[in-house]
Amino acid sequence: MRETQHHHYDILVAGGGFAGSLTALILHSQGFKVCLIEKDQHPRFAIGESSTPVADMQLRDIAVKYNLPWLYDFSRYGSWQQSHPEIVCGLKRGFSFFKHYPGKDFITDADHKNELLVAASTDDIQSDTNWLRADFDAFLVSKVKETGITYLDLTKITSGKRTPDWEFECTRPGETLAIHTAFFIDATGNGILLDQLLGVKSASDSFLTDSFAVYSHFNGVARWTDILKKACITTDDFPYDPDNSALHQILDEGWIWMLRFNDKRTSFGFALSGREQSLKGLQTDELWDIMCKKYPAINNILKDSKLAHAPGKIIQTGRLQRKIANCFGPGWAALPHTAGFVDPLFSSGIAHSLAGVQKLTVILKENFNDPESLYTDLKKYEDAVFAELKLIDRLVAGCYLTMAHFEIFNAWSMLYFAATIAYEQRLLQKKPPGYFLGADDTYITDMVQESYADLLEIIDCQQPSDEDIKRFTKLVRERIKPINTAGLLNPSFKNMYRHTAAAL
Ligand SMILES: Cc1cc2nc3c(=O)[nH]c(=O)nc-3n(C[C@H](O)[C@H](O)[C@H](O)COP(=O)(O)OP(=O)(O)OC[C@H]3O[C@@H](n4cnc5c(N)ncnc54)[C@H](O)[C@@H]3O)c2cc1C
Numbered sequence: 001m002r003e004t005q006h007h008h009y010d011i012l013v014a015g016g017g018f019a020g021s022l023t024a025l026i027l028h029s030q031g032f033k034v035c036l037i038e039k040d041q042h043p044r045f046a047i048g049e050s051s052t053p054v055a056d057m058q059l060r061d062i063a064v065k066y067n068l069p070w071l072y073d074f075s076r077y078g079s080w081q082q083s084h085p086e087i088v089c090g091l092k093r094g095f096s097f098f099k100h101y102p103g104k105d106f107i108t109d110a111d112h113k114n115e116l117l118v119a120a121s122t123d124d125i126q127s128d129t130n131w132l133r134a135d136f137d138a139f140l141v142s143k144v145k146e147t148g149i150t151y152l153d154l155t156k157i158t159s160g161k162r163t164p165d166w167e168f169e170c171t172r173p174g175e176t177l178a179i180h181t182a183f184f185i186d187a188t189g190n191g192i193l194l195d196q197l198l199g200v201k202s203a204s205d206s207f208l209t210d211s212f213a214v215y216s217h218f219n220g221v222a223r224w225t226d227i228l229k230k231a232c233i234t235t236d237d238f239p240y241d242p243d244n245s246a247l248h249q250i251l252d253e254g255w256i257w258m259l260r261f262n263d264k265r266t267s268f269g270f271a272l273s274g275r276e277q278s279l280k281g282l283q284t285d286e287l288w289d290i291m292c293k294k295y296p297a298i299n300n301i302l303k304d305s306k307l308a309h310a311p312g313k314i315i316q317t318g319r320l321q322r323k324i325a326n327c328f329g330p331g332w333a334a335l336p337h338t339a340g341f342v343d344p345l346f347s348s349g350i351a352h353s354l355a356g357v358q359k360l361t362v363i364l365k366e367n368f369n370d371p372e373s374l375y376t377d378l379k380k381y382e383d384a385v386f387a388e389l390k391l392i393d394r395l396v397a398g399c400y401l402t403m404a405h406f407e408i409f410n411a412w413s414m415l416y417f418a419a420t421i422a423y424e425q426r427l428l429q430k431k432p433p434g435y436f437l438g439a440d441d442t443y444i445t446d447m448v449q450e451s452y453a454d455l456l457e458i459i460d461c462q463q464p465s466d467e468d469i470k471r472f473t474k475l476v477r478e479r480i481k482p483i484n485t486a487g488l489l490n491p492s493f494k495n496m497y498r499h500t501a502a503a504l
Helices: 018-029 053-065 069-075 077-083 133-146 192-198 224-230 284-294 296-302 349-367 371-402 406-428 442-460 466-483
Strands: 005-014 034-037 089-092 094-099 115-119 128-131 150-152 156-162 166-172 175-186 211-219 246-250 254-260 265-273 322-324 332-334
Touching: 005 018, 018 034, 018 133, 018 349, 034 175, 053 069, 053 128, 053 349, 053 406, 069 077, 077 089, 077 128, 089 254, 094 406, 115 406, 128 133, 133 150, 156 192, 192 332, 211 284, 224 296, 246 296, 265 284, 284 296, 349 371, 371 406, 371 442, 406 442, 406 466, 442 466
Parallel strands: 005 034, 005 175, 034 150, 094 246, 175 332
Antiparallel strands: 089 128, 094 115, 156 166, 166 175, 211 265, 246 254, 254 265
């Protein structure tokens, strides 16, 4: 082991995911001396792949504001394919939902009673993407290095003390380092490091949602449209091919995500209710088999598939919901995915992370040398992140409550689509972004909270009547009306929305 090497920086960023890399790049462009450390080595497997129109707008904004022109191309499928076809991604035209019932083949009708397709963009070129995170994150790290930012992989922080600057002791293969820095950003995507270093705890008890995930990457996953075709279910009036979307298969116990990449890989995972007694205590393989066998169409989708080389196994998480006690403290702050997480439904994670990157880097630029104003702004940042998690939690919790009743699920999910489109409008009109998804807008938060209370009432009676469902749908339609620019819940659309994103 070599002698301890001492390094001095303004800011240390721990965690070389896309959020940590972008944070480092932005701070560097603002004149800070930055060090980015990563415990693994790129390319490495990561989950969290489906982007959204909001995430794409944020990428464009970051690209322009911080003179990172190469980033711009990743904000649309067309330009991504043109400039970087070697970085694997998938085409995501929107969000698709198909409802399955235990033991039954998938069925629907001419009114699409078991289908919901919400197109974001009108064509492939303008579309969102599914990021193959191993490729995309590795590319960002290559940009970090190219820019001259210190990047240390295979590096672990073993201790940290602040007197008044930080001194972090780190280990890398064959060496120990002492990193001296004024500020520390936790971009590790979980609360483990903050707990180890500072005793900042994460907890789940404030969440309404209770879910866990079981997932992997596969080769040879059947196309859903082929399965529909074989079952003689027409797709003629679909606004896009649902295999080119964030494809959700809705079950009674939760849902499945299917995100295809251009190279034949598919990200496939179950997100299941933690309250489902029949799933408690099952081993990963057993759980996987039970869920596949229970839903014949899902079994068909996977029957000829094989695990992809990475991660090469099925991964089961514990409860997904977590929130740290504090988002910041003296000399440190956490990015949103470190601060907390709800559930992958609606793919809000990437955009939430990018919103945090944008806010935190502005706060540091404006207040780095003024501890008092830094504290004030970091407190505002914390309030925002926690309010955002709360809004996402309620939106997602409502979905889990309604997964066995697709008509109600359909109505409930429109609260999310209305809120996100309103937020896209805010960004498009270059208004201050405020809280992510409008979590600072009482119209949005009241709309969701009141609808949640109404939802609990009808879900309480085990089998909601047609009358209940109609009444609830009408309530949601009324509540979203002032922000409903996309014709959501217009019965004549029959669950097929051809274009909803505010930005092209
Ligand atoms: C099952 C699941 C599915 C999801 N699906 C979606 C989706 O479809 N769309 C979406 O928008 N969001 C999704 N998310 C959320 C998404 O994953 C996150 O928002 C996103 O990964 C955040 O990126 P990040 O860079 O902040 O963190 P991460 O991607 O978690 O990256 C953190 C990095 O830090 C490194 N690291 C960890 N600990 C240390 C340490 N102690 N020291 C140094 N480095 C460390 C890790 O190796 C990793 O490289 C999903 C999340 C889950 C759990």
